[in-house]
Amino acid sequence: MAIPRQLPNAITVIRIPLAIVFFVLLLLGGRYGETDIALRWVAAALFVLAISTDWVDGYLARKYDIVSDFGKLWDPIADKLLTGAGFIGLAILDEVWWWVVIVILIREWGITAHRLVVAKEHVVAAAWMGKIKTAVQGVALAWALLPLHLLIGLDAWTLVTAVLMGIVLVLTLASGADYVRAQVRGSRAHASGSQAPHDER
Numbered sequence: 417m418a419i420p421r422q423l424p425n426a427i428t429v430i431r432i433p434l435a436i437v438f439f440v441l442l443l444l445g446g447r448y449g450e451t452d453i454a455l456r457w458v459a460a461a462l463f464v465l466a467i468s469t470d471w472v473d474g475y476l477a478r479k480y481d482i483v484s485d486f487g488k489l490w491d492p493i494a495d496k497l498l499t500g501a502g503f504i505g506l507a508i509l510d511e512v513w514w515w516v517v518i519v520i521l522i523r524e525w526g527i528t529a530h531r532l533v534v535a536k537e538h539v540v541a542a543a544w545m546g547k548i549k550t551a552v553q554g555v556a557l558a559w560a561l562l563p564l565h566l567l568i569g570l571d572a573w574t575l576v577t578a579v580l581m582g583i584v585l586v587l588t589l590a591s592g593a594d595y596v597r598a599q600v601r602g603s604r605a606h607a608s609g610s611q612a613p614h615d616e617r
């Protein structure tokens with residue numbers, strides 16, 4: 417069975433408006449959902465739905481062999497808009513430390529800026545470590561967004577959230593360093609005339 421060639425890219429692009437709606441609902445729900453707990457549940461559910469599409473678009477593109485440069489470029493951007501909305505929203509609500517969010521955002525948008533700058537020459541596809549990092553960010557944000565303190569108590573929930581954010585921070589920086597390493601190796605290989613590591617991904 418064939419699928420429309422543009423379906424994976426359409427799924428990628430849909431993440432962008434979903435990220436905006438999610439961000440607004442999250443803020444309207446208030447800190448820990450204290451202003452409106454129903455809105456917090458809806459925002460969290462919307463986030464889980466949107467981040468799940470990250471797996472779906474990649475799966476469809478690979479299965480039907482319709483991986484495109486558009487997808488390679490826009491999939492990470494859509495991911496960053498969605499996870500960025502989650503991190504910034506939680507920081508505004510004072511549920512996650514700002515410094516953690518800022519460090520994560522610098523890494524995410526630094527790599528994205530590099531991707532955009534070199535896009536005319538070649539597309540830097542997501543590396544396996546970047547994909548794992550995004551998946552772990554999704555799990556950590558889903559945990560932090562779902563108002564699970566209602567079930568397990570605020571202390572246990574905030575402790576687990578802090579541990580998860582610590583893991584996310586380390587993984588985000590490590591995967592950023594992975595891109596920098598690949599870039600340096602690529603420049604050296606280019607200078608010596610062999611194939612750049614980026615192209616092997």
Ligand SMILES: O=P(O)(O)OC[C@H](O)CO
Nearest residue numbers: 492495542543546547550
């Ligand atoms: O860390 P990046 O920029 O390679 O992004 C990875 C993508 O979000 C994976 O889907």
